[in-house]
Amino acid sequence: MPELVVSALLAPSRASLKLLRGLLWLLVYSAAAVAAAVYGCIALTHVLCRPRRGCHGRPRCAAPACLVDPSLGEHGFLNLRSSGLRLHFVSAGRGNGPLMLFLHGFPQNWFSWRHQLREFQSHFHVVAVNLRGYLPSEAPKDVDCYTMDLLMADIQDVILGLGYSKCILVGHDWGATLAWNFSIYFPSLVDRMVVVSGPPSSVFQDYCIRHFGQFFRTNYMFLFQLPRLPERLLSMSDFQILKSSLTGRKTGIPRLTPCELEAFLYGFSQPGGLTGPINYYRNIFKNFPLEPQELAVPHCCCGGRKTPTSRWPW
Numbered sequence: 001m002p003e004l005v006v007s008a009l010l011a012p013s014r015a016s017l018k019l020l021r022g023l024l025w026l027l028v029y030s031a032a033a034v035a036a037a038v039y040g041c042i043a044l045t046h047v048l049c050r051p052r053r054g055c056h057g058r059p060r061c062a063a064p065a066c067l068v069d070p071s072l073g074e075h076g077f078l079n080l081r082s083s084g085l086r087l088h089f090v091s092a093g094r095g096n097g098p099l100m101l102f103l104h105g106f107p108q109n110w111f112s113w114r115h116q117l118r119e120f121q122s123h124f125h126v127v128a129v130n131l132r133g134y135l136p137s138e139a140p141k142d143v144d145c146y147t148m149d150l151l152m153a154d155i156q157d158v159i160l161g162l163g164y165s166k167c168i169l170v171g172h173d174w175g176a177t178l179a180w181n182f183s184i185y186f187p188s189l190v191d192r193m194v195v196v197s198g199p200p201s202s203v204f205q206d207y208c209i210r211h212f213g214q215f216f217r218t219n220y221m222f223l224f225q226l227p228r229l230p231e232r233l234l235s236m237s238d239f240q241i242l243k244s245s246l247t248g249r250k251t252g253i254p255r256l257t258p259c260e261l262e263a264f265l266y267g268f269s270q271p272g273g274l275t276g277p278i279n280y281y282r283n284i285f286k287n288f289p290l291e292p293q294e295l296a297v298p299h300c301c302c303g304g305r306k307t308p309t310s311r312w313p314w
Contacts, residue, residue: 028225028285035223039233039241046237057235060269064262072117073126077136080157083150085138087158088130093121098191099164100124103155105173105198106277107242109134111263112172112253124168129158131175133276135267146279148287152182159189172196174280183297193299202292224281231274239265 047055068075073092080087090110100120102113110128120126130137132154133146140146155178159167166189171179176198183190199207208214224230234241245251246264253260267273 024285024288028222031219031222032225035219036226036229036233038219039223039230043233043236043241046240050237050240053238053240055236057239057269059271060262060266063266064259066114066257066259067111067263067266069114072114073121073128078158078161080154081161082153082157083132085132085140085154087132087137087154089127089158090117091125091127091162092117093123094125096122097124099159099162099167100126101155101159101167101169102126102128103131103169103171103175103178104128104134105171105175106280107245107268108173108264109267111260113170116170125162127158127162130267131178133279135270135273135276139272139276141272141275141279143279143282146276146283148178148181148283151178151280152185155182156186156189165189166191168192168194170194170196171198173198177201180295183299184293184295187295187297190297193297194302195299196302197304199301200293200295205288221281221284224278225285230278234268234274239268242268 047053073090075088075090077086077088079085088110102110102116104110104112110130113126113128117126117128132151133139155169159165169179169183169190169192171177171193172195176195179193179195180198180200183193208218223233242265243261246253246261247256268277
């Protein structure tokens with residue numbers, strides 16, 4: 001069949017896809033504008049209630065003591081083969097068993113796995129990484145440096161760079177999303193998988209479409225589509241929005257001490273410390289719609305009964 005005829009036959013489908021994608025981005029940026037107004041009011045309220053903190057985040061000059069606690073493991077850096085980036089990691093229990101690799105979420109870092117590092121180092125080689133964009137790992141500024149393909153390549157390079165052919169992969173939040181995708185596309189590198197509070201991307205997508213209320217519970221994802229403004233709002237009043245997220249009754253970490261809170265804020269307080277983590281979200285709508293994928297790796301899914309994610313059908 002002549003190429004011109006094929007192009008003519010496909011033209012309506014291509015036009016429909018372009019129209020749907022245009023409508024998607026119109027909805028996304030409309031929601032982003034609403035979320036920006038809401039979070040702007042929240043940030044301004046924090047500034048007015050705590051005027052001494054000002055409109056900027058206070059840079060932390062030294063890491064808190066708990067972040068360099070030697071009982072959690074040894075700190076190191078790994079040069080990734082695919083990208084050349086340097087990722088920071090904490091390792092313990094080398095020689096005690098197979099590799100157990102931990103992937104954190106937002107707004108956290110490797111320190112969110114501190115209890116698991118202590119618990120499992122006697123039976124496994126436990127490694128918690130700071131994902132790309134989370135200081136002191138390297139943090140490219142370009143949004144295109146945070147696509148799913150590049151993030152999965154990072155995990156592959158970490159496993160092989162540590163000298164292993166497979167691992168037990170454990171992920172939470174964004175780390176869970178990466179774990180799902182990595183286990184689907186690189187099953188030979190994953191022996192078992194454990195995910196905490198993170199459904200497969202396609203399940204999350206379908207649930208949001210059928211349950212409009214989920215958009216309100218994840219409204220920050222729309223805010224994060226905007227350039228520069230999210231970083232500014234999250235840093236106002238010395239990162240009070242992040243502090244509230246980490247210590248709040250519904251979304252916070254139970255019994256988080258002031259030192260542990262500073263362990264999470266330390267990297268975000270450095271110049272450009274928020275841009276890399278937020279860039280993860282600036283890529284989430286580029287592959288919409290997502291198709292369900294089959295997972296052959298043995299896995300375990302965990303979710304809190306009182307968190308919004310516990311309502312997702314995964």
